[in-house]
Amino acid sequence: MIRFHKEGYKIIVIAFILAIAGILLAEKLLETNWIIKSIQVFIVFFLVVILQFFRNPKRLTNLDETTIVAPVDGKVVVIEEVEEPEYFKDKRLQVSIFMSPINVHVTRYAMSGVVKYSKYHPGKYLVAWHPKASTENERTTIVLENASFGEILYRQIAGALAKRIVNYAKEGEEIIQGTDAGFIKFGSRVDLFLPLGTKLNVKLGDKVKGGTQVIAQK
Known part of the structure; x- marks a missing residue:
């Protein structure tokens, strides 16, 4: 069904x-x-x-604190070391996943842990793959923490068609890997900022499945 x-x-x-x-x-x-x-x-x-x-397929997540699962369905379009200016203010490993209008648009928690930071930013609606989309588009920034990875950051970014981001993450809340973290309406992307040295299981161009596919591990 x-x-x-x-x-x-x-x-x-x-x-x-x-x-x-x-x-x-x-x-x-x-x-x-x-x-x-x-x-x-x-x-x-x-x-x-x-x-x-708006389909929301049921996904079975293999809970593991030492892994990061894809937060969304889509295509890996960025893998690079960058300066994360909002929260960490230092270098992180960025992994960006682009969602086309035909992808499932549910956002899922990439790991279990505690929500340390959650903030909404109004902004523009540049196409999601634009280099400035991560800092100028409508977006939310969420930081999760657990014992294995420490803190990781993910950012929901609106695209040219997306006009509303839904974010369920609340600071101080304990969350479970793979569960519903929000929704982005009509085309978008999600950026993950991981600790340097994190072992990735994906490469540029890979298509990933949110909530089930392991994309990084400790």
Whole structure:
């Protein structure tokens, strides 16, 4: 059975209402059969796109404090040592995962531990792969801590289509690896900032699966 994320419930209901209204109005107001059918097919296609975007497949995470799992589904587009200016203010290993509109957009906790920092930043809507997207787009910054890795940071970044980031992380909260950490609507990316020397299990161009695939380990 297909599961949908709670952040999509309202949009899904509205989409169904508009789809039914559009199909009925096409039948009532138009006379040319092929035009009616074309409009109805487009409406159904639009509804399917909405439904697939908000799908929330159940994922079974193998809990392990010595591993980092992918926080989202998508493609690894950045692996490099960078200066992290907001929280650590030193060099970290950045791993960025880009989500296309057809990917699952649920954000999951990359590791178990405690939320040390959680902050929302309003901003621009540059395309998600833009070099300045990490510091200028709408985004949230969350820091998790456990005994194995110490502190890691992940950043939800809105893309050109994403207009709302949902973040469930609250400072002081104990969280479990692989569980629901939020949602980014309509295209985006997530940046991970790991300690230097962290062993990676992925390379540029790899496609990863959120909540289950180990992308780094101690």
